[in-house]
Amino acid sequence: MKKSSDQSRLRFSHQAMGTTFELMMAGEKEDYAQQVSRAVFDQIDRLETLFSRFNPCSEIGQINKLFPGESVRVGIEVFECLQLAQYIRAQTKAAFDVNYASGKVSRQTPTAFILEQVREGFLVRIPEGQKAGSLGGIELDLGGIGKGYALDKSIEILVEWEVKRALLHAGTSTAYAMGAPPEAKQVDEGWPVGIGGVWKCAQAPRKYNLRGRALSGSGTEVKGEHVINPRSFLPAKGHRAAWVSHPSAAVADALSTAFMVMKTKEVEEFCSRFSEVWSLVILDEKRCKIFNPNLAQTEP
Amino acid sequence: MKSRSDNMSGGKWSRRDFLRSSASAGLGIALTGRTLSGAAMLPGQEEDQNLPDLNVAVIGAGQQGRILIESCLRIPGIRMKAVCDIWAYSQRYASRYLKKYGHEVNVYEDYRELLSKEKDLDAAIVATPDWMHATQTNACLEAGLHVYCEKEMSNSLSKARSMVQTARKTGKLLQIGHQRRSNPRYLHAIDRLVLDKKILGRVSQIYAQWNRAKMDMYGWPKQYTMDQNKLAKYGYASMTHFRNWRWFKKFAGGPIVDLGSHQIDIFSWVLGITPSTVVALGGKDYYKNREWYDNVMVIYEFNTPEGKARAMYQVQTTTKNGGFYETFMGDMGALQISEVPQRGDWAMREAHAPEWDSLVKEGLLKSEKPPLQKLDTQNIFLDVRVTAEAGRWPLPIDLAKPAHQPHLENFFNAIVHGIPLNCPAEVGYETAVAVLRVNDAVEARRLLSFRPEQFEV
Ligand SMILES: NC(=O)c1ccc[n+]([C@@H]2O[C@H](COP(=O)([O-])OP(=O)(O)OC[C@H]3O[C@@H](n4cnc5c(N)ncnc54)[C@H](O)[C@@H]3O)[C@@H](O)[C@H]2O)c1
Numbered sequence: 199m200k201k202s203s204d205q206s207r208l209r210f211s212h213q214a215m216g217t218t219f220e221l222m223m224a225g226e227k228e229d230y231a232q233q234v235s236r237a238v239f240d241q242i243d244r245l246e247t248l249f250s251r252f253n254p255c256s257e258i259g260q261i262n263k264l265f266p267g268e269s270v271r272v273g274i275e276v277f278e279c280l281q282l283a284q285y286i287r288a289q290t291k292a293a294f295d296v297n298y299a300s301g302k303v304s305r306q307t308p309t310a311f312i313l314e315q316v317r318e319g320f321l322v323r324i325p326e327g328q329k330a331g332s333l334g335g336i337e338l339d340l341g342g343i344g345k346g347y348a349l350d351k352s353i354e355i356l357v358e359w360e361v362k363r364a365l366l367h368a369g370t371s372t373a374y375a376m377g378a379p380p381e382a383k384q385v386d387e388g389w390p391v392g393i394g395g396v397w398k399c400a401q402a403p404r405k406y407n408l409r410g411r412a413l414s415g416s417g418t419e420v421k422g423e424h425v426i427n428p429r430s431f432l433p434a435k436g437h438r439a440a441w442v443s444h445p446s447a448a449v450a451d452a453l454s455t456a457f458m459v460m461k462t463k464e465v466e467e468f469c470s471r472f473s474e475v476w477s478l479v480i481l482d483e484k485r486c487k488i489f490n491p492n493l494a495q496t497e498p
Numbered sequence: 499m500k501s502r503s504d505n506m507s508g509g510k511w512s513r514r515d516f517l518r519s520s521a522s523a524g525l526g527i528a529l530t531g532r533t534l535s536g537a538a539m540l541p542g543q544e545e546d547q548n549l550p551d552l553n554v555a556v557i558g559a560g561q562q563g564r565i566l567i568e569s570c571l572r573i574p575g576i577r578m579k580a581v582c583d584i585w586a587y588s589q590r591y592a593s594r595y596l597k598k599y600g601h602e603v604n605v606y607e608d609y610r611e612l613l614s615k616e617k618d619l620d621a622a623i624v625a626t627p628d629w630m631h632a633t634q635t636n637a638c639l640e641a642g643l644h645v646y647c648e649k650e651m652s653n654s655l656s657k658a659r660s661m662v663q664t665a666r667k668t669g670k671l672l673q674i675g676h677q678r679r680s681n682p683r684y685l686h687a688i689d690r691l692v693l694d695k696k697i698l699g700r701v702s703q704i705y706a707q708w709n710r711a712k713m714d715m716y717g718w719p720k721q722y723t724m725d726q727n728k729l730a731k732y733g734y735a736s737m738t739h740f741r742n743w744r745w746f747k748k749f750a751g752g753p754i755v756d757l758g759s760h761q762i763d764i765f766s767w768v769l770g771i772t773p774s775t776v777v778a779l780g781g782k783d784y785y786k787n788r789e790w791y792d793n794v795m796v797i798y799e800f801n802t803p804e805g806k807a808r809a810m811y812q813v814q815t816t817t818k819n820g821g822f823y824e825t826f827m828g829d830m831g832a833l834q835i836s837e838v839p840q841r842g843d844w845a846m847r848e849a850h851a852p853e854w855d856s857l858v859k860e861g862l863l864k865s866e867k868p869p870l871q872k873l874d875t876q877n878i879f880l881d882v883r884v885t886a887e888a889g890r891w892p893l894p895i896d897l898a899k900p901a902h903q904p905h906l907e908n909f910f911n912a913i914v915h916g917i918p919l920n921c922p923a924e925v926g927y928e929t930a931v932a933v934l935r936v937n938d939a940v941e942a943r944r945l946l947s948f949r950p951e952q953f954e955v
Contacts, residue, residue, distance in 0.1 A: 233717025254839075254896045263898060271572045274598050318600045319571055359719040 208380075210235035214242045215249070215345055217369030221352075224363040224380040234359045238352045238366070245351060248275055249344045258338050261322050265335050266309070269323035277320035279340060279347045279448065281313055286343075286452045290468065291429075293436075294456035298428030300337035308428075309336045346372050346414060346451025353447075365389045365408070371415055372451045375408035388495055393478065395439055399486035402478060403496030411493075412447035416440050416454040417480070425458040434458040436465075436479075443476040443494055453477070462487060552910055553619045555580040555643075557609050557634050558626030559592035562648055566623050567592060569903040571599050573910065580616045582606040584732050585740075587722040609634050613641045621913060623906075624648060625675075627743040628750045629733075632657035636664045639672065646909045648675040649763075650755050650933065651926040658930045662923040662955040673909040673919045674926025676763045678837060680905035686895045687835050687845075688768055690862060692826065697845060697854065697863075699830030702802075704765055704809035706824040708757040712784075712816045716741040745788040752790025753813045754780070754936045760837075761824050763921075763929040765798065765809045768826050772928050772953045773798040773809075776946050778939040784816050792816065796936050835893070837901055844890040854891060864892040928953045 208223045208231045221238055223231045250256045254263070257276040264270060283296040292298075301308035310328060314321040324336055340347075345368035353374055356364055363377030375389035388407030395417055406413055416425060417439030425434040440457035444450040457465050457479055469475050469489035476493040480486045552575060556563050559581050570576045578601040581592045589605050596603050606612040622638040624631055624647040632652045638645045645665075651674050652658040665672035678684045691697045718741055733748070734740035743749035744756050766772050780794030792815045800807040823836035830851035836842035845863060847854055857863040897904070908920045931953050939946045 230717065230720070232714060236714065236716070237719075254898055255900065260898045271574070273568055273571065274595075318577070319574070320599075358721075360721055 207231075210239070212239040212242065214239070214246050215348065215368065217345065217371075219348075219366070219368050222365045223361055224378065224382075226361060226363075230359075231361075234356065234361055237359065238355050241351055241355055242348045245275060245344070245348045248273060249279070249340045251339055258340060261311070261338055262336055264311075264322070264324045266324045266328055267326040269314075269321050271316075271319050272322055274320060275347070275351070277313060277315075277322075279343060280311075280322065280338070282347075282448055283340070283343050283452065284313065286449070286456065289472075290453075290456040290460060291464070293427070293429065293459040293464070294342065294452050295428035296338050296340055296343065297336060298426065298431070299339055300335065302337075302431050311336055311338075342455040343448050343452040345369070346412065346446070346448035349374050349412065349447035349451075365391075372412060372447050372454075373408060373414075374412040374447045376410060378409075390497075393441055393496070394486075395480075397439065397480045397483065397486065399480060399484060401488065402480070402486045403488075403494075403498055405497040406441075406443070407495040407497070408443075409495075411443050411445050411476075412450040413441060413443045414447070414450035414454040416458050425455055427459045429459070436460045437462070438480040438482065440465075440480070441478040444474055449475075465489065550914065551575050551577050552621060552913060553577050553579045554621050554623060555582065555612060555616060555619050556592065556623045556625065557582040557612070557638070558624060558630070558648075559583045559588040560585075560625065563588070563623070563625035564592060564595070565900070566625055566646075566648075566902055566906065567596065569900050569906050570623075571596075571601075572899065572903060573907060576910065577601065578603055579619060580604045580606060580612050582609045582612045584608075584728070585722065585724065587719065609637065613637060613643075619643055621645065621909070628653045628755070629743075629748060632661050635661050635672065639664045639668045639670045642668070642670065644671040644673075644909070644913050646673045646675065646906065647926075649926065649929075650751060650759050651923070651930045653749065653751050653755070653934075655931060655934060658927050659955050662927050665923045671909070671912055671919060672923040672926075673905070673912070674921045674923060674929075675902070675905065676760060676921045676926065676929065677902045677905035678760060678764060679767070679920040679925070680908045681837065681897055681901065682904060683839070683843070683893055683895050683897050684764070684835065686862075687833055687893055688764070691845065691857075692768055692833060693770075695857065695862065697831055697847075697851075697857065698826060698828030698833060699848075699851065700804045701768060701826050701828040702805065702807045703827040704768070704807070704825065705811075705827070706761040706765075706809070706822075707812045707814070707820055708753075708761065708822040709812070709814040709818050709820050710753075710757070710822075711818040715745075715788075742788070745785075745790050747789045750790070751934055751937055752794075753792065753815050754778075754794040754796070755933050757822070758794070758796075758811060758813050758936070759929055759933040761822070762798075762809075762811060762933050763925075764824055765800070766928060766932070769800050769802050769807055771800050771802055772948065772950065773932055774801045774948055775799045776932070776935055776939050776948070777944070778936045779943070780936075780940040791937070791940055794936060794940060796939070798932070839893075839896075844892045847889055847891065858891075861894055864894050865889070924955065927955055 207228050211218050211220045219242055221235050248257045251258045251262060253259050257272045260270050286294050297308045310325055312323045312325055314323055349366055349368055349372060352366055365375040367373035373391055378387045379389040388409030390405050391408050393406045394402040394404050427434045436459045440454050442450045442453040442457060457477060465479055466489060469477055475490060477489045478486060554576055556567060578596050581603050583589045584607055593603050593605050621644040624634050624645060628650045631647050635645050635647045651661060718737055723737055729740060739746055776798050778794055778796040780791035782791055784792045795812045798809045821841050823834055823842035826833045831845055831847045833845045834842035854863055858865045911917050912919045
């Protein structure tokens with residue numbers, strides 16, 4: 199096994215989606231790891247060209263130009279991502295909404311959109327007969343789920359390249375780990391990642407051993423109050439910070455945002471319905487709660 | 499350890515169920531195509547082109563083949579029927595991806611088998627490495643198919659010539675994949691503004707570049723290593739050659755052909771004439787174990803009816819400074835355009851040029867930062883500002899779809915509606931003549947000239 203000093207050579211980073219992705223691997227040759235990282239980062243770049251709302255050629259850019267009664271064909275990636283987003287929106291009672299901005303300025307209900315599987319393709323349609331949101335149409339922003347989705351798709355590439363031990367993260371806000379970390383003492387060890395941020399809650403673990411799952415964090419610690427409550431268009435007040443772990447990085451990514459908005463009772467109810475969702479939410483300086491604790495191997 | 503799954507297990511939902519419930523039956527006519535005039539349709543404008551289904555095969559499902567497949571999947575009426583690729587990785591990727599969209603394709607290793615077995619094809623897309631284009635394209639044309647063949651048409655002019663001849667002989671359509679030729683932004687800028695409205699005046703200088711950051715060679719997932727016999731059967735000495743064919747002389751023409759040909763192709767479109775001479779310097783100065791020049795600087799001369807024009811081009815593979823774009827300069831203005839609008843999407847007017855405001859009124863240009871101007875309403879001649887912004891007049895058109903889609907749409911519309919191809923074999927051939935000659939010029943280290951008949955087949 200490589201020494202940890204050698205490990206830096208199996209660590210690759212890449213700018214995309216407005217953040218820095220990083221891939222660490224263990225037990226691979228340097229050349230091979232380098233090629234793997236290229237395949238992974240190419241995939242992330244490809245998804246960025248589909249997802250970017252700043253690029254009018256991207257699929258999200260195209261959807262954002264639609265008016266009621268119009269539709270556009272999209273690829274399976276955008277379709278899957280939106281489908282998951284809409285499902286999570288429904289399950290969180292709109293605490294998570296990739297389309298909230300379309301109603302933001304005038305505080306109207308966001309413009310509705312429909313996902314349809316048509317013959318040999320996928321379609322996004324804005325139904326007729328509704329008043330379009332304040333910006334004139336729809337205003338999708340995959341910022342709260344796209345990076346997680348990109349991690350999920352990257353894991354597929356790692357599997358294809360038969361990489362068994364890796365940690366991949368998107369700007370540290372969402373991470374996924376597989377296999378054992380470098381210098382693991384036991385075969386079933388996970389990659390230790392920090393958790394809990396600046397908060398001093400006694401029950402909160404400081405370390406999460408990540409393996410076969412994703413972990414995503416959201417909080418007011420960085421960038422100020424950046425999560426907006428789509429129900430009120432005001433800054434989220436549900437929690438000071440939230441961490442969510444789930445086998446899918448896209449789900450973890452979206453839920454960590456939703457849990458910032460949702461009240462603790464709502465999160466509790468949600469986690470009782472979805473037994474695969476582990477979560478830590480920070481209520482205030484001293485109080486926090488953990489749901490489905492048995493799913494995670496954490497350390498104080 | 500919990501296994502990864504698509505669904506949020508514990509809940510009642512699975513992704514597949516959700517798909518089923520949201521899928522509405524019987525739809526399939528919503529179109530976001532392109533009008534036949536060449537203008538892009540805005541997304542959402544639905545147009546029933548009554549395109550009958552076209553059955554399409556893809557030969558070469560690597561990176562570019564997949565991009566073309568993705569675009570085809572956004573064009574209603576296109577049915578993907580077969581995929582040919584010698585590499586299991588590409589076969590699997592493409593067939594699985596297509597299956598998700600409901601296209602069940604037959605997969606082949608050998609294009610000849612594909613052609614003998616698939617009997618209801620209308621067209622083939624050829625996206626293999628350059629050196630295979632001629633053989634495969636000719637076979638498809640001979641089998642009665644229309645062909646969309648990726649650039650570079652071929653790595654040898656005699657092979658490229660055979661493609662033009664076969665297209666003529668069979669009467670089938672052959673579109674070469676210089677996709678800027680169908681890009682509505684390029685069509686508007688060049689056909690409308692430069693050629694029709696002549697906003698640049700006399701164009702006598704061109705500058706273009708494609709600078710790309712340093713890159714390692716491509717690798718491959720271990721489990722998809724092809725054995726030596728199979729590699730040899732298809733002409734590749736090693737997996738490294740197979741994956742990095744663009745850098746080796748047997749298969750391709752190196753970066754100047756790979757990247758440069760897209761942009762050098764546009765020079766003749768704007769000037770309306772093929773070049774008369776070329777001089778170039780370049781070398782294998784950075785990468786070891788690669789055969790082609792990793793940097794090239796070229797100057798072409800054109801004898802236009804209005805006089806000499808010169809075009810300077812560079813391709814760099816160790817810096818991405820400036821990225822890729824093309825600039826056309828005339829005595830009345832300049833146009834900077836790029837396939838990525840951030841790099842070029844505007845015209846610049848010379849101070850003495852006729853006013854462009856009427857173009858703005860007609861919707862042919864946008865005026866972003868109006869330069870100093872007389873204000874009629876107030877009794878002053880100028881609004882004096884700290885610095886007058888150099889006027890950048892943005893193009894008024896967005897391409898709201900992937901870059902290759904309009905070129906494929908042009909090809910399919912040509913098949914169905916008989917409209918002209920935007921890059922027929924003859925045009926692709928002219929570009930191949932101009933571009934492949936750069937490598938000769940680098941080697942010769944002197945000025946080389948073209949005879950007009952060299953561009954003809
Ligand atoms: N228009 C554009 O913007 C653009 C961009 C990139 C590439 N291209 C062109 O597309 C073509 C393919 O390039 P790429 O980047 O996809 O390369 P690639 O190496 O990723 O893909 C080539 C594919 O062809 C397959 N192949 C090789 N020999 C074959 C054979 N004899 N029969 C069948 N399949 C074979 C390979 O297995 C591979 O899957 C090239 O001509 C290239 O110049 C065009």
